[in-house]
Amino acid sequence: MTLLGHDRYCDEVVGQTALLRSHLAGADLTATVPTCPDWTLRELAVHVGEAHRWAEHIVRTGAAKNVPVENVTGVGGPQDSDPAALDTWLAEGAALAAGTFRTAGADAAAWSWAWEHTAGFWARRMAHETLIHRADAAVTAGAAYEVAPDLAADAIDEWLQIVRFAQETYPGKAANELRGAGRSIHLHATDTEPGLDAEWLIEFEDKGIDWRRGHEKATVALRGPLSEVLLAFYRRLPPDGGRLEVLGERELLDFWLERATFG
Numbered sequence: 001m002t003l004l005g006h007d008r009y010c011d012e013v014v015g016q017t018a019l020l021r022s023h024l025a026g027a028d029l030t031a032t033v034p035t036c037p038d039w040t041l042r043e044l045a046v047h048v049g050e051a052h053r054w055a056e057h058i059v060r061t062g063a064a065k066n067v068p069v070e071n072v073t074g075v076g077g078p079q080d081s082d083p084a085a086l087d088t089w090l091a092e093g094a095a096l097a098a099g100t101f102r103t104a105g106a107d108a109a110a111w112s113w114a115w116e117h118t119a120g121f122w123a124r125r126m127a128h129e130t131l132i133h134r135a136d137a138a139v140t141a142g143a144a145y146e147v148a149p150d151l152a153a154d155a156i157d158e159w160l161q162i163v164r165f166a167q168e169t170y171p172g173k174a175a176n177e178l179r180g181a182g183r184s185i186h187l188h189a190t191d192t193e194p195g196l197d198a199e200w201l202i203e204f205e206d207k208g209i210d211w212r213r214g215h216e217k218a219t220v221a222l223r224g225p226l227s228e229v230l231l232a233f234y235r236r237l238p239p240d241g242g243r244l245e246v247l248g249e250r251e252l253l254d255f256w257l258e259r260a261t262f263g
Contacts, residue, residue: 004154006106006120010098012127012151013052017094020048020134021087027141029083035136035236044140045086046077048133049093055122056097059110066111097126115165128155135236147227149189153198155230156187160202160211163260167208174259180204183252186218187233189226198226202256220248235261 029042036044050069057063057072069075074093078085104110106120114121131151138145147155166175181204189198201218202211222229224244231237232244235257240246246253 003120003124004150006123007102009120009123009127010102013098013101013123013130014094016127016130016134017048017052017090020045020130020137021090023134023137023141023143024083024087024090027137029086031140033136033140035139041137041140042077042086044133044136045090048130049077049090050075051129052093052097052126055126056093056100058112059104059108059119059122060100062109063111064109066113094130098123101126115161124154124158127151128158131155132231132234132236135231135234139236145227145231147230149192149196149198149226152226152230153189153192153196156200156233159233159260160200160209164209174261177259178204178209178256179206181206184216184218184220185253185256186216186221187229188215188221188223189229190223191225218248220246220250220252222246222253233257 024041024045027041029040029045031041033039033041033044039047053074054067054069054072058067061067078089101119101123104119106118106123108119109117110119110122111117112121112125114125131147132155135145137143163175163178166173167178170176183204185202187200187202192198197213199215200211200213201216202209222232222239222244224232224242228237228242228244232239237244239253239257240250
């Protein structure tokens, strides 16, 4: 697996936040987010801004253990309910995070909850965190959502790493049920340019999942435009809605989607 590069991830933290802010402009910030129904649109935006500031604090301080988010300066969003204040707060937090990640360098040591404890991990994680929550905002605001193909493909790679990490680290998590040899899922993007390998084979094994890029037969396949495959895999779209189609054992794909979560 080839990463996109530390500078690219830093750029995407700012760029995806700018696009998120464009979805918020003129939208009803009290509207419920359909894909995250516990949040209003404003609460979604604050969540993203808090994540940026939290990760920035961890990298800037070289934290060796978790830092409670409430101990980070500037979280919680502006006290003023003015949408302009929220927009400014989001922009400042993204720029601050990206600048800190870039200055530290990809290999700088920093605590994380995951398999890698570096500034590079946080730059990538915040890029994709913002990318996916931007989809939530776009759905709520009725805005168009487009993703660069290489960024979308990398977000799928990272998600698979997260699921495997959960299997290896947290025995009680639902992801541990994604085991048992002989079952597999194929993701097939139908709209990518030559040179980008945007197909995956995810195999269930007794020790956990394994995956590789490529076109291979599987128990079930999810096919469609790459951005929609990404969002369905993140449970932001129904897997057989729009331009997506499911071929094979739909029950296995549903089984995956129910268990491959952060929680």
